[in-house]
Amino acid sequence: MTRAHPDPPQEGAPVGGRPRPDGRLESLFRDYGPRVYGLALRCGLDPLEAEDGVQEVFLKVQRRLDTFRGEAKLSTWLYQVALNTLLDHRRKLVRQKRMQPFAVVTDERGEVAAVDPGAGPDEQSSAAERRQLVRSALDRLPRKFKEVLVLRELEGLSYRDIARILGTAQGTVESRIFRGRARLGVELRRLEEGL
Amino acid sequence: MHACHTWARRVGAWFDDEVSELESVEVRAHLMECPGCRAAVAQWRSLHGELQLLQPAAASAEAVARMSFRFEEGLAGEVHELSRGLRSWTLAAALMLAVGLGLLVVGQRTLPRDVAANDQRDIDRAVREILQRPAPAAPAPTDQRE
Structure with a gap:
């Protein structure tokens, strides 16, 4: 998906002469914007989709910020909003792009992300294929397994933090991670066997 | 080969470094004997x-940088939309x-005419009119014996 985005303005330039957004939100974006972007990529969005996803997340945050009651940490609440929004976004895109059930994670130049620069073309191609396979296997998982595996394996969060984000018991998280890994292994084998 | 049922979840938690030191020792001991x-x-x-x-x-x-720009523009747009909506509502409220x-003003001006009894002179006039009315004719006597 290619989309032309406007160039960023010069520093200090007014944004279209419109009123500026809430200062709280600006600092929230500054602190968490890149992390939400990383989460979007880990949820399987490509870089341009991830940028759209980040926009969507922070627009939702703006609309709901006044409803944040301070019962959870702001970062936990933000993660909840972001994870739900991004996984929904990903699901919609997968539905729209029936011909491509998963996206290769690419950077803004369209290159595969996290490629070992020392690897030769064959190795890079093989890594890209493997990456697609893993992404596809992850996409096949039910959401409850996918979200815990993304948060644990890719975001590196503790069971306790995951439980807080998902609003569930720590034991449930433990169980879902265990079962999710088993399902992921099964899906990977199925894909390897061409099923 | 699968993890044994009784230990599976504890081994999983150990793998994720989510167990205490004591549990870790127990899991490691179990792993020594469970292929x-x-x-x-x-x-x-x-x-x-x-x-x-x-x-x-x-x-x-x-x-x-691109995201920051889109963020500011998007949110400013939202604020702009909100304030525009607010302005419309304010205008409608002001009109109402x-x-x-x-x-209310028109009503206050017309009120004394409509509610004539509020004016003391009108009350007096109404009382005078009532007093000047001829007394109603007495009913014709009827024969009680009939």
Whole structure:
């Protein structure tokens, strides 16, 4: 998906002469914007989709910020909003792009992300294929397994933090991670066997 | 080969470094004698390695700048829309208030005419009119014996 985005303005330039957004939100974006972007990529969005996803997340945050009651940490609440929004976004895109059930994670130049620069073309191609396979296997998982595996394996969060984000018991998280890994292994084998 | 049922979840938590020191010792001792759980751990390790293929490169400075710009523009747009909506509502409310005030003023001007009894002179006139009315004719006597 290619989309032309406007160039960023010069520093200090007014944004279209419109009123500026809430200062709280600006600092929230500054602190968490890149992390939400990383989460979007880990949820399987490509870089341009991830940028759209980040926009969507922070627009939702703006609309709901006044409803944040301070019962959870702001970062936990933000993660909840972001994870739900991004996984929904990903699901919609997968539905729209029936011909491509998963996206290769690419950077803004369209290159595969996290490629070992020392690897030769064959190795890079093989890594890209493997990456697609893993992404596809992850996409096949039910959401409850996918979200815990993304948060644990890719975001590196503790069971306790995951439980807080998902609003569930720590034991449930433990169980879902265990079962999710088993399902992921099964899906990977199925894909390897061409099923 | 699968992890044994009774230990599976504890071994999983150990793999994720989510157990206490004491539990860790117990799990390690179990792993020494359980090939099923050892195989499960090896599989999880392999899966973890494969999942790391999905780790993205860090966002470039250009991407961050672009997002910041879109964020500010998008949110400012939202604020703009909100304030525009607010302005419309304010205008509508002001109009309604003006109409209401106008009706009240007109109503106050017409009130003394409508409610004539509020004026003492009108009350007096009404009383005089009642007093000057001829007395109603007495009813014709009727024969009680009939």
